[in-house]
Amino acid sequence: MSTMPSILLVGLGGAGCGMVSRIAKNLPSVVRVALIDTDASILNTTDGQEAFQIGRPLTRGMGTAGEVAVGLAAVEADEPTLRRLFNGYSLVVMVTGLGGGMGSGGAAPLASIALDAGATVLSFATIPFSHEGERRKRQATEALEKLAVKSHGLVVVENDLLALQVAADASLSAAFSAADEWIAGSLRALASVFTPGALVPVDPAALKTILEKPGSPTLFSYGVGEGSGAALIAAKAACDSSLAHGPGAITKVGSLFVQVTGGLNMSATDAFEAVSIIRKKFGGEKTTLLGACVKPELGDRVEVAVLGASMPVPKPAAKTKKGAKGADINQPLFVFATDESIRRGIFGNTPLTFRDGEDVDVPTYIRRSVRLTPAS
Numbered sequence: 001m002s003t004m005p006s007i008l009l010v011g012l013g014g015a016g017c018g019m020v021s022r023i024a025k026n027l028p029s030v031v032r033v034a035l036i037d038t039d040a041s042i043l044n045t046t047d048g049q050e051a052f053q054i055g056r057p058l059t060r061g062m063g064t065a066g067e068v069a070v071g072l073a074a075v076e077a078d079e080p081t082l083r084r085l086f087n088g089y090s091l092v093v094m095v096t097g098l099g100g101g102m103g104s105g106g107a108a109p110l111a112s113i114a115l116d117a118g119a120t121v122l123s124f125a126t127i128p129f130s131h132e133g134e135r136r137k138r139q140a141t142e143a144l145e146k147l148a149v150k151s152h153g154l155v156v157v158e159n160d161l162l163a164l165q166v167a168a169d170a171s172l173s174a175a176f177s178a179a180d181e182w183i184a185g186s187l188r189a190l191a192s193v194f195t196p197g198a199l200v201p202v203d204p205a206a207l208k209t210i211l212e213k214p215g216s217p218t219l220f221s222y223g224v225g226e227g228s229g230a231a232l233i234a235a236k237a238a239c240d241s242s243l244a245h246g247p248g249a250i251t252k253v254g255s256l257f258v259q260v261t262g263g264l265n266m267s268a269t270d271a272f273e274a275v276s277i278i279r280k281k282f283g284g285e286k287t288t289l290l291g292a293c294v295k296p297e298l299g300d301r302v303e304v305a306v307l308g309a310s311m312p313v314p315k316p317a318a319k320t321k322k323g324a325k326g327a328d329i330n331q332p333l334f335v336f337a338t339d340e341s342i343r344r345g346i347f348g349n350t351p352l353t354f355r356d357g358e359d360v361d362v363p364t365y366i367r368r369s370v371r372l373t374p375a376s
């Protein structure tokens with residue numbers, strides 16, 4: 001029996017299929033690529049990709065016209081085929097643009113089929129631009145809630161945030177390209193994990209320990225560096241990426257996976273330095289897993305992808321009496337301060353500065369144990 005890891009990369013709906021097919025050429029052969037949509041015009045596959053046109057009697061090969069119920073019905077109509085498709089993969093990565101009918105209606109039931117098949121499910125979903133209107137936004141938000149509980153990891157990519165990375169007067173297609181480039185880079189970096197001959201190999205089974213439970217808040221970031229110190233530049237870019245700081249983004253995680261991919265000049269030391277920067281920023285006290293891979297075609301470029309998960313946020317408590325509020329499932333996770341971070345205050349993340357054996361970043365009244373009395 002083959003011990004090769006098996007990954008299924010799925011593009012769902014127009015945006016999802018577009019993003020996946022643009023990167024499909026550069027993926028290792030252990031990744032199987034499937035494009036799923038009701039819309040036959042989207043499913044023009046090239047080598048190595050398989051197309052699954054679903055819900056044919058419902059839409060006669062067209063899109064869902066933005067109808068979530070039709071997207072859902074299309075998945076249900078072809079469930080037996082889809083169950084066969086998902087069977088036997090240890091990792092399923094699904095990419096979709098939420099807001100239309102196919103992605104918003106089909107993402108959660110598809111993820112559910114993947115879960116049933118025993119796969120670890122990592123979903124990437126884009127949220128529509130604000131200027132696409134209220135309806136798309138609402139459909140996306142509702143779909144996101146359903147998708148979150150069916151995915152071990154859910155990476156939410158706000159198209160608005162991605163647009164900030166292109167000029168203000170850039171066209172919509174330029175903004176989409178920026179979004180796609182970011183997602184494509186992230187997926188390529190993830191796929192490197194499964195490329196044979198890695199500098200620091202990762203046991204794919206260990207990846208499962210990072211994304212333990214469906215519904216855990218997921219951190220994902222990606223950065224690129226070039227030239228001298230490329231690994232450090234890429235690690236800092238991943239720390240500062242607007243995607244890791246968007247609304248609802250989590251900033252500290254218990255479990256962390258860092259994949260560093262670079263050209264021939266990249267050493268294991270570069271990768272270790274990159275991972276230490278990422279750890280300082282995002283945590284990873286419970287588990288940190290590093291993967292490093294050399295790809296000569298990257299030249300002096302290094303790409304860093306960061307994937308992390310914290311514990312699942314508890315479900316909102318049932319309302320006890322009229323008007324009483326349950327927990328807000330979207331609240332940011334609080335990171336408990338350690339004694340050391342309290343002692344060093346805003347200098348908590350800086351190198352220690354010792355003079356005469358004392359850490360001078362710690363306020364004098366704490367170093368000297370001066371008892372403070374309230375002003376009268």
Ligand SMILES: Nc1nc2c(ncn2[C@@H]2O[C@H](COP(=O)(O)OP(=O)(O)OP(=O)(O)O)[C@@H](O)[C@H]2O)c(=O)[nH]1
Pocket residue numbers: 012013014015016018037063064065066067096097098099100101102103104126127128129132136159176177179180
């Ligand atoms: N990043 C990115 N997002 C896109 C692109 N095209 C569309 N989107 C986003 O994805 C959302 C869903 O659009 P589609 O993927 O075309 O919709 P669909 O899921 O195919 O559903 P229907 O076409 O309504 O059946 C849109 O509202 C956009 O926000 C793209 O090329 N790149």
Ligand SMILES: [Mg+2]
Pocket residue numbers: 013014015039063064100102
């Ligand atoms: Mg479509």
